[in-house]
Every structure is written in C-alpha cells, then in structure tokens.
Amino acid sequence: MPVTETLLDTFLVTRKESETICTPLEIEDYVVQPIEDVSPPKWHLGHTTWFFEEFLLKPYLKGYKVYDEDFSFVFNSYYETLGKRVIRADRGNLSRPSVQKVYAYRYYVTNAIKTLFDKEPEEKLLQLLEIGVHHEKQHQELLLTDIKYILGNNPLFPAYTDSINEHIEESHQQDWVSIDAGIYEIGHGLDTFCFDNELDRHKVFLHDYEISNKLITNKEYLEFINDGGYNSFEFWHAEGWDWVSKNQISSPFYWHNIDTEWHHYTLEGLQKISPNTPVSHLSYFEAFAFAQWKGCRLPTEFEWE
Structure with a gap:
C-alpha cells in the first residue's frame, strides 16, 4: 500500500x-x-x-x-x-x-x-x-x-461512560529488578515518527540501582495517608510542603472520603477505591513524599527509560 x-x-x-x-x-x-x-x-x-x-x-x-x-x-x-x-x-x-x-x-x-x-x-x-x-x-x-x-468537578460526579476500563489491577508479586552500572543509550532510535524532544539518541552513565516491577497501589498509598504522611513535613520538599499547607491537600486528586470510606472519581463515575489498582492523579510532590516515607526514591528519567 x-x-x-x-x-x-x-x-x-x-x-x-x-x-x-x-x-x-x-x-x-x-x-x-x-x-x-x-x-x-x-x-x-x-x-x-x-x-x-x-x-x-x-x-x-x-x-x-x-x-x-x-x-x-x-x-x-x-x-x-x-x-x-x-x-x-x-x-x-x-x-x-x-x-x-x-x-x-x-x-x-x-x-x-x-x-x-x-x-x-x-x-x-x-x-x-x-x-x-x-x-x-x-x-x-x-x-x-x-x-x-x-x-x-461537577457536584453530581456524572459518569462519562460505563464501558471503559480505567484501572487495571497490579496483581503480580512485587520484585526488584537489578540494573548494573554502565553506559546506556536513551532516546528515540527507530526509523519512525518522533517529536524533537525525543532526539538525539545518546549515551548516559547510570550507577547500579534496583527498580520495582510493580506500580504503587491504592492500598500502599492509603498506608501513607493513614500514617500521617500529609501531616509530616519531613517527607516533603519545602515547595511541596507549602503546596500541601496552602491548598489543604490531604489525599490524591479525585479522592473523596465519604462516610469514612475512600472513593475516587473515575470515568465511570464515583467508585470505591480499588486497593490493588495503581494509585493515580498524584503530583510530583506527593510521589516524592511517598517515596521518602517508604525509604526509597523516585527513578530518574533515564533509569525509567
């Protein structure tokens, strides 16, 4: 063709x-x-x-x-x-x-x-x-x-559709994948379309590290909330702590505590939090604070790639 x-x-x-x-x-x-x-x-x-x-x-x-x-x-x-x-x-x-x-x-x-x-x-x-x-x-x-x-943000939380699977469970066992230190190539390297910010392909040096094969779930993030993560300034960047304090942030965006049960707004409407789906709608500040609380750190762009 x-x-x-x-x-x-x-x-x-x-x-x-x-x-x-x-x-x-x-x-x-x-x-x-x-x-x-x-x-x-x-x-x-x-x-x-x-x-x-x-x-x-x-x-x-x-x-x-x-x-x-x-x-x-x-x-x-x-x-x-x-x-x-x-x-x-x-x-x-x-x-x-x-x-x-x-x-x-x-x-x-x-x-x-x-x-x-x-x-x-x-x-x-x-x-x-x-x-x-x-x-x-x-x-x-x-x-x-x-x-x-x-x-x-509509007070009625209308559903966009009832036929979209927005959240997929992370049901596999967590494992830590070891990556050896060395020089790695990053960037777009195929003969297909890409945007200019994906170029040029180049080499970077990475120290050895481990990265989880599993995304952070709602259940894990709830543990952070219940442990007072949003009230403990030591986990946050200074700018992040200012953001939390000024905006009275106490949970991820779209989360609502209704009659002591956590719900979140999805494209299928307001639903109870599913414990095994990946947590979403976090700011960088929240992700950083969670990692600090967990005793880990966020991967860099190059480590993630």
Whole structure:
C-alpha cells in the first residue's frame, strides 16, 4: 500500500477517534472550562482542525477557501507568528461558534485534506500530515484528561461512560529488578515518527540501582495517608510542603472520603477505591513524599527509560 494511502487512512481514523471520544458528552459539556489549565472539548476539536487548515490547506491546496476567517483567532493556541488569539483562560467563554458549527468545520477540513492528497504529494506534505496526526493524538489524551476534570468537578460526579476500563489491577508479586552500572543509550532510535524532544539518541552513565516491577497501589498509598504522611513535613520538599499547607491537600486528586470510606472519581463515575489498582492523579510532590516515607526514591528519567 502506498505511503500516502496508509497515512491518509491513519489521518481519517484519528479524526474519527477525536469525535468518538466526545460522543458520550452532552452539549453543555463541550464549553465548560473549570480552570485555566483545562480547555473545553469544543476548543480541542476546533484547534486540531485549525492546525490542518493553517499548515496544510492554506499554503498547499490551490483555491482553498478558509471555512471561517474568525476561526484562526478562536482556535490558535500559542503560535505567535500566526496572529492574535483568544487568551487561554477565556476559552470557556466561547459559547459561539456552536458545537454544530465546529463539527461542520471538522467535516469541511477533513474533506479538503482528502482532496489535497488525491495526488501523490511531496515529502514535506507527508511530514506535515504525520505531525498533524500526532498532534491530534496528543489532544485526544488532553481531551480525556480535561473531560475527566470537567465531570469530576461537577457536584453530581456524572459518569462519562460505563464501558471503559480505567484501572487495571497490579496483581503480580512485587520484585526488584537489578540494573548494573554502565553506559546506556536513551532516546528515540527507530526509523519512525518522533517529536524533537525525543532526539538525539545518546549515551548516559547510570550507577547500579534496583527498580520495582510493580506500580504503587491504592492500598500502599492509603498506608501513607493513614500514617500521617500529609501531616509530616519531613517527607516533603519545602515547595511541596507549602503546596500541601496552602491548598489543604490531604489525599490524591479525585479522592473523596465519604462516610469514612475512600472513593475516587473515575470515568465511570464515583467508585470505591480499588486497593490493588495503581494509585493515580498524584503530583510530583506527593510521589516524592511517598517515596521518602517508604525509604526509597523516585527513578530518574533515564533509569525509567
């Protein structure tokens, strides 16, 4: 199968997947922005579409007509050279364009991309399309993360779906894997797509160490909580202790103690804590403090790789 055809199929599947992620949402969910760091789902759908319009269609598709002249202002994220844009904190104020119009925008741009790639394109165009696909995949991760934040901060804790397995148990026995000191290669080393921060492949020296073959579970983290981990400053970075104190942090994000039982918000709604699933939604400060309490340390980026 030609490279263009394969990549175009991946593009179409990726575009569909973004919309599938939003299928369980109500119209009202598309525009909510509880905090500056969360973007409304509607904005993600528009921004990933604007990327293809701006970087592929406008410069390379002869006779292409921009869907809406205002959309570059609305859906540009941080590209300073491409003009003015809506401040990130104001994305939740965009009741217009409507959700329906954003989906029409997606349909318009997706079809135009298919037209652009009707003929065998130059290598530069293929590279831009591949970057755009992976850019949208990144936003799919953000979509799920932001949707969870939006629904998880709704006082009713509505479920996003009842058909997603968000938490997988760590049921195997813990073992410590020994890694010998030496020089190791890190970074992307395959002839496939990667982002520039995964390059160049290079060598690093690591001292010998041991790393657990098992992630920290909710049960283990509860032991830290019950042992007063959030009240013992000696386990925390100074900045971490300030964060805990100022924000009155006493448990991981999405955790709720209801009638003396711990629950957490998941994409399937509010559920009792499962003891054997990996603990999630910790800050670096919390992970560091837990490791200190446990008498261990966190792995470095290079050790983890």
